[in-house]
Amino acid sequence: MSGSPGHKTVRRTRGDSLLLFWVAAADLRHEALLSLCLVLSIAAVCAPLLTLYGLKHGVVQTMRGRLLNDCKIREIIPKTSLNLPPAWYTQTAARSDVAFLVPTTRQISLGVEGSLKDGNHLEPFDLIPSAANDPLIAEPGKVSVPALGPSECVLSAEAARKLGATVGNSITVYVKRTRKDKDSPQISSTNLRVCGLLSPAATPRSVCLVHLTFAEGVETYRDGYAVSDYGWDGDRPRLEPEFDGVAVAGGALEPDFVKQLLQITGATAVRNLKPPESATLFASVPSGSIWLFESMSGGVNIRTLQTIASILGKAPEPLLYQPYVRPMRAKLQLAIESRDILIRAADHVGFLPPGTSLGVSPTDIAVPVVPLSVAAPQNSRLILESPFSQIEVPFSTVTLGAVREEGTVFVHWRIAGLLNAASKLPAEFDSKLGLFLRKRAAYAGFRLYARSIEDVARVRDTLEAQGIPVYTQLDKIADVKTIDRNLGILLALVGSLAFAGGCGVLISTLVSAVERKRQPLSVLMLLGVAPWKLCLIPLYQSSIAIFFAMSISFGAYRLCAWIVDRIFSASLQQGESFCYIPPEQIGTLLLGMLALGWLVSLLALPLLKRLPISANIRDE
Amino acid sequence: MFNIEQLCFDREKNGFHFHLQLLKLSISKGDFVAVVGDSGCGKSTLLDILGLILPPSSVERFEMTPDEDGPTLDLRLMPARRLARIRRQHLGYVLQGGGLLPFLNVAENIKLAQLLRGGNSEDLPLSAFGISAQAAKKPQHLSGGQRQRVAIARALAGNPEVVLADEPTAAVDKPTARHLCEVLSTHAKKNRTTVIMVTHDHALLDGIANRRLTFSLTTSSDGSRVNTHVHEVAI
Numbered sequence: 001m002s003g004s005p006g007h008k009t010v011r012r013t014r015g016d017s018l019l020l021f022w023v024a025a026a027d028l029r030h031e032a033l034l035s036l037c038l039v040l041s042i043a044a045v046c047a048p049l050l051t052l053y054g055l056k057h058g059v060v061q062t063m064r065g066r067l068l069n070d071c072k073i074r075e076i077i078p079k080t081s082l083n084l085p086p087a088w089y090t091q092t093a094a095r096s097d098v099a100f101l102v103p104t105t106r107q108i109s110l111g112v113e114g115s116l117k118d119g120n121h122l123e124p125f126d127l128i129p130s131a132a133n134d135p136l137i138a139e140p141g142k143v144s145v146p147a148l149g150p151s152e153c154v155l156s157a158e159a160a161r162k163l164g165a166t167v168g169n170s171i172t173v174y175v176k177r178t179r180k181d182k183d184s185p186q187i188s189s190t191n192l193r194v195c196g197l198l199s200p201a202a203t204p205r206s207v208c209l210v211h212l213t214f215a216e217g218v219e220t221y222r223d224g225y226a227v228s229d230y231g232w233d234g235d236r237p238r239l240e241p242e243f244d245g246v247a248v249a250g251g252a253l254e255p256d257f258v259k260q261l262l263q264i265t266g267a268t269a270v271r272n273l274k275p276p277e278s279a280t281l282f283a284s285v286p287s288g289s290i291w292l293f294e295s296m297s298g299g300v301n302i303r304t305l306q307t308i309a310s311i312l313g314k315a316p317e318p319l320l321y322q323p324y325v326r327p328m329r330a331k332l333q334l335a336i337e338s339r340d341i342l343i344r345a346a347d348h349v350g351f352l353p354p355g356t357s358l359g360v361s362p363t364d365i366a367v368p369v370v371p372l373s374v375a376a377p378q379n380s381r382l383i384l385e386s387p388f389s390q391i392e393v394p395f396s397t398v399t400l401g402a403v404r405e406e407g408t409v410f411v412h413w414r415i416a417g418l419l420n421a422a423s424k425l426p427a428e429f430d431s432k433l434g435l436f437l438r439k440r441a442a443y444a445g446f447r448l449y450a451r452s453i454e455d456v457a458r459v460r461d462t463l464e465a466q467g468i469p470v471y472t473q474l475d476k477i478a479d480v481k482t483i484d485r486n487l488g489i490l491l492a493l494v495g496s497l498a499f500a501g502g503c504g505v506l507i508s509t510l511v512s513a514v515e516r517k518r519q520p521l522s523v524l525m526l527l528g529v530a531p532w533k534l535c536l537i538p539l540y541q542s543s544i545a546i547f548f549a550m551s552i553s554f555g556a557y558r559l560c561a562w563i564v565d566r567i568f569s570a571s572l573q574q575g576e577s578f579c580y581i582p583p584e585q586i587g588t589l590l591l592g593m594l595a596l597g598w599l600v601s602l603l604a605l606p607l608l609k610r611l612p613i614s615a616n617i618r619d620e
Numbered sequence: 621m622f623n624i625e626q627l628c629f630d631r632e633k634n635g636f637h638f639h640l641q642l643l644k645l646s647i648s649k650g651d652f653v654a655v656v657g658d659s660g661c662g663k664s665t666l667l668d669i670l671g672l673i674l675p676p677s678s679v680e681r682f683e684m685t686p687d688e689d690g691p692t693l694d695l696r697l698m699p700a701r702r703l704a705r706i707r708r709q710h711l712g713y714v715l716q717g718g719g720l721l722p723f724l725n726v727a728e729n730i731k732l733a734q735l736l737r738g739g740n741s742e743d744l745p746l747s748a749f750g751i752s753a754q755a756a757k758k759p760q761h762l763s764g765g766q767r768q769r770v771a772i773a774r775a776l777a778g779n780p781e782v783v784l785a786d787e788p789t790a791a792v793d794k795p796t797a798r799h800l801c802e803v804l805s806t807h808a809k810k811n812r813t814t815v816i817m818v819t820h821d822h823a824l825l826d827g828i829a830n831r832r833l834t835f836s837l838t839t840s841s842d843g844s845r846v847n848t849h850v851h852e853v854a855i
Contacts, residue, residue: 026723029723526671528708529704613673618716
């Protein structure tokens, strides 16, 4: 065998590729009419396919876009009135799949009447609590919306129409309540500034979005209480003292007595306290026996005490009693130092005789009963950490004296009962009024919007697992997903036919081209072009044809899209299109078609390899 | 240039058997070989075998030495890819109808052959073949004579070592045919290009060719088998 076939410079593959591209293009140009036919036959397959794809994409995207912009689809509504603590709202709002959450008050307390300020035409409407980033107020595309102030509101289009109000106006909201102890209904009002209007699409109802504080205030007022934020008078929601039992001092107790007291206090057993334990528990220990009725669940209140006092009053020998609380850990904040203390109940007079009045005290100031050993300055405070909040009570300096060795501070039994109650339910100490007041323990409902339509099902499942039945728009979401899927199937069906057609066009064109061009292809092989390189000619030609066919198809699709959007212009909003393909997908489709063309061109290789050169070069 | 011994080619088609035999042939560089014979004697078959587009059925020696100082190539059992490379580098063709690519014009046809052979377009020998005026024309617009001039120009473009011509003058009148052969001979002599030309016209290459191959045909009694034997005759 010999070595290298010759000494001449051999053209390398890249040069050949360019040369063959030139040959392929020249051939297409030479048979311009046939080439045009090829381009048109590919375009005839691709143009309807592109348009169909655009329609599917456009319709589904428009519907999806509307769903995404329409916050109502993401809203999750409780089916029943609830009793959820504030902590639940904090936890739930922090979830990544929850976009917005605000508590709502009882539905029945949300109906109010209002008029334009200084107007006398009253219109009923419902209040809806709002907060920062309220999706109802947010315009599509806007990320953050500030919260309404406590004296601001946003009206629905219907409410604004009825009231004749617009942005910048003030409206007067009237809240009516009926109380058992009053003959005629009481009405209070406040002015709210209208700082926005909802679009008519947001809700057809006559509603007014307000700060949660205002909605809570309305509910509080309806419950008969005063709302100082809005200057509405009424009762104060005073905290009731609660005790863990009662201690009885005197002689021996009759079994009947014991039975009655056990029943009233809810205690399971009675304990006879002996010194020194009795001296630890009480500030002053009377003579005789001391019996402790301690209820593990608490629940002894002023009325219980009154009942106990009346029973004790009927005893043959004199008996004394004292409300009992289990010691509570607290801090005593003096001028600069603070001390850990244990709070116990006591009274200035020691154990109480049954006839002692248990009436309501005008203020709830913590008074140390046993004198403290340290001077408590004017602004000393007693601080109790409850599971709900920190309670701070001014510590009176009326009587100064000693703290017991172990740090026990005896305070008036009423204050001890109030502190005990405050450790069990939400309460606050109103320093202006000097009163313990009940705080809101729960809300009756919520307004909740999931982050996206994909999150709705998960949030619903979580809520229902917590025992909160809810309404969702999942059926509508499912509808769009179904349309998306069905249109996808439709497109896949038509697409496969078109794809098969496209392949057919390309393959038949290729085979006929190889057949028609046997002579020039054989001449090229005679001139030394290897068959696999000759394959580049149909590959280049199909690429060129597909490029032009796709350009024509794209033009046809854009024209159809324009016509479709004009036909449906009435149903389309700004920026929407029923026939739309994202630019990056157009690139992908073009590449896909080119790849198909290349794949088909590879089929030419066996045909070219089998081409008998010697027979074909003599065909003219 | 070519060294061939014991070459056979068999073809069977529709019950008709064709057998070509060449015992020994040696062609030197610069030879102008006339392959003369009547229709069907196997002239084109022999040319296709020499042109590396038709493999012989059997051969004992089939060698080519494109360059006198270069290596000798054994053409037996060479893969199609290498044969294509040899055609491209060392062989030029003139076909009966020209064999021009219809979608390229005259200049482009010649340029393509030249570029494939690794030459450049500057040494286009258009004027030497009297076809300068036809440079921009497509083959379909040329006369038979013009087409053959272009085919000769294309075959010689890039200076191949061998030019194979298959009845290049079949479609033109006698004076034009003679002139075309002279053109081919003149240009071949310049570069000592070996020319192997097939013709049925026994007198066409008189005074041009320095060697002549001819065929002895024997046909079986039923006419189904033709044996042809290639041999050289002295000029």
